[in-house]
Amino acid sequence: MQTTHPAALSRGLNVRHIRFMALGSAIGTGLFYGSAEAIQAAGPAVLIAYMIAGAAVFMVMRSLGEMAVRHPVAGSFSQYAGRYLGPFWGFATGWTYVFEMAIVALADITAFGIYMGFWFPQVDRWVWIAAVILVLTAINLLSVKVFGELEFWFSLVKVAAIIAMIAGGAALIAFGFSSPSGGQAGVHQLVANGGLFPNGFGGLLACFSVVVFAFGGVETVGVTAGEAADPKKAIPQAVNTVPVRILLFYVLTLAVLMSLFPWNQVGAQGSPFVQIFSGLGIPGAANVLNAIVITAALSAINSDIFGAGRVLFGLAQQGHAPASFGRVSSRGVPWMTVVVMTGVLAVGVVLNALIPEDVFTVIASIATFATVFVWAMILASHVAMKREIRRYALAPSEFPSPLWPVASVLAIAFMAFVTVLLGWFEDTRVALVVGGAWIGLLAGAYALWVRGDGRRRPALLDETAPLPVVSPDDRVRA
Template identity: 45%
Template sequence: MSSPQTTTHNADAGQSGSPERDSSHPDHLRRNLSNRHIQLIAIGGAIGTGLFMGSGKTIHTAGPSIVVAYLVIGIMLFFVMRAMGEVLLFNLRYKSFQDFAADLLGPWAGFFLGWTYWLCWIATGMADLIGVTSYWDYWVHSKGAAVALAVGTLLLLLGLNLLTVKLFGELEFWFAIIKVIAISVLIVAAIVLVVIHYQSPAGHRAAVSNLWTHGGFMPAGWTGLFAGFQIAVFAFVGIELVGTTAAETKDPVKTLPRAINAVPIRVLLFYVLALLGIMSVTPWDQVHADSSPFVQMFGLIGFGAAATVMNFVVLTSAASGANSGIYSNSRMLFGLAHKGMAPARFGRLSRSGVPTWGLIFTVVLVGCSVLLTLSQSIMEAFTLVTTVASVLFIFVWSMILISYLRYRKLHPQAHRTSVYPMPGGRVMCWVVLAFFAFVLVLLTQQPDTLEALEMTPLWFILLGVCWLVVRRRTRVDDSGTEAVPPQR
């Protein structure tokens, strides 16, 4: 039997007989993403360019101890996901966390959160496209040709996203399958190489002792570990992506909890074990900061063909990140438009149910921005945009937690009867918020991250000015979603 809350809110969301809830309405998002799509979208959100490309810099900065940073950040973000999941399932009319922020905190919160999340994915899309450029350069050895191929990849993703939302789900499904298989193969290969004590052409022997015999487990001390947090935080951006798919998920009550609950095991497998495997086979001080350690591992031990295959995998990972950004940004613009917070054009759906203008606008902006950014070195550009993205995502994650605290205050009974209550509740919210404040302080300690951090307040000043202009035109969201089938 369903709990009272499940029954109540499914009934709320399922008023398909009323005109405004008709699934054929041109402004209604359609529930075309199945359980397998959501599960793999969640995996794709947990494995991105920040891991495949950025971990080279974090290993170079912190040594083996960087796995501690990934583990701590992953645990903290699991509680953000649980808070988001409880509130989304509290009311199935919420299409994303932007909706519940606007409802629980006020229209200003929806405006700031929606546009900041949009900028998050613009910056992340730039980082992913920079990653695509770097990976193409592995083969073509020409920066100009690599940039052209990266832009071509972006345009291909746009064309596919313009067709149907189900095609986006299929793309992410197969992108994620490639990532999972590749990382699993890498972990198994690392174990085999350690067991047979493989010696690379450079004379390095694979051994678990590589984790502490090259200057210790924490060779750069606490300073090095803390310095590695910036890229480590960026590795997790997109982990909240399932929160933007709520309106297009066939069975959110069952599907969203399954996806969120799998976060801890993904962090352990894809981050901790993979990086420990790499640093056991290849001593951390042999890992280059400006390229992917996943590709480097096979290259340094003399497996050229395997390095080429892994480069293809990390290329698809970066393309997957860009694909997710295109999707999520178009949905954020859709929600903002239907609240009167963005141009009405972004709120129109094509016949296949996708927000065409939001997709096109996002792709054009990302493409133009990354071309400007690449005037400097790839890693400098990557550090700049990832720091900006990390700060903005910390704001988004914090707003999710603040919305949860407001939900607990306004709807205490809903929490008590929730089908998916957040463990730790209010206490863990404050713990995670304190952790985010700590990370922001860490970003002030390095010149490259401080420069990007100093740029982000300008965004919030701009948003504040824009809010003063549009606040009188805002309205209750006039779009909808297809009804959720009654739970048995």
């Protein structure tokens, strides 16, 4: 494949692409599949968990949006962490995001295999997973404009489906629809089986790991800054849709579904959306919904490959990844990073062949740790940037984060709270073990392969120049 080195990414993503990527990032495996586990843990109180976590996610996105508009660069938040917190934290943030996307991608392809099993139960799950990896790898090796168009249509299908489900569910509730088991649809279902907190306050706490996992990946919008044709216009528009996405795609959707079907009968086998509409006996609805959740899974996997690849490209530019990750094809695509992600996804084929029943829960909890770490680094980088703006009397941001600094402090406290919860519950404790080992591995890798003192901060950023300014001593030995 013909390549150039070094080279720049192609700015092929327009406002329409990024806006729908932002919309689509909220509709994925965490909603269509993982929501069943969250519902079982907390009951209807899961709606409160989504609102609390959603508020924290909005602050993460506004912090990221302010930095992305100020510094629209490849690698996004890993470069911001390196610039404002120090080289090691940029290294750790970038590689942890890649780790997050790799783990989330494994969860997404696992869910995809489960969805396909709804139609073809006799076919082994790993067969479908191997096929989808090959197809999406080919797509990601094409130009970023092709990726943007594909994500636009994937997201359009998902958004339309969610809106249709909410409208259809509301109509069933309004007309007093009864399920084949005799239960009548209505908002009373939210408190009819043990009240709003059927599993107590502990149940609410237990669901947060899955709830945060559901929002993981929304930060990919920041990664698009390096390929956005007009980042100062596209990024704010995408970020500002976060509150609407949370209320519409999670809170309202799950409220409607739990009004249609008792929450305690929503199992964890397959998508709860498919299960609910199949259980209600609506002809053909389950097949249509299964096609939609398959589309959602394909979109999520596609975005995982994109996000991880672009951050690896940014790490290579900083000297924190092998130089080969900074090479791009004649189409402006960092092809080596796509190949690496394909290799990671191949692990999912093996896992689903060996331990198909236990893959999702383990993967989701580990992904939650990585997600919280990246979000905490985004928030910390933003705090450091705001302090530097004040200290050096720099020009104010064009897209400032609201309620500064109170909201940012509360969001950081929420990240600490979720981390504690991961260690508190036995089912998710493995996430802290793996996460701690991962950070230790990064520290060792940085000490071995990145020259120079990781505590040294780069010089004050010239805000008219590309970000960041990296010392040659801080480059990885290729």
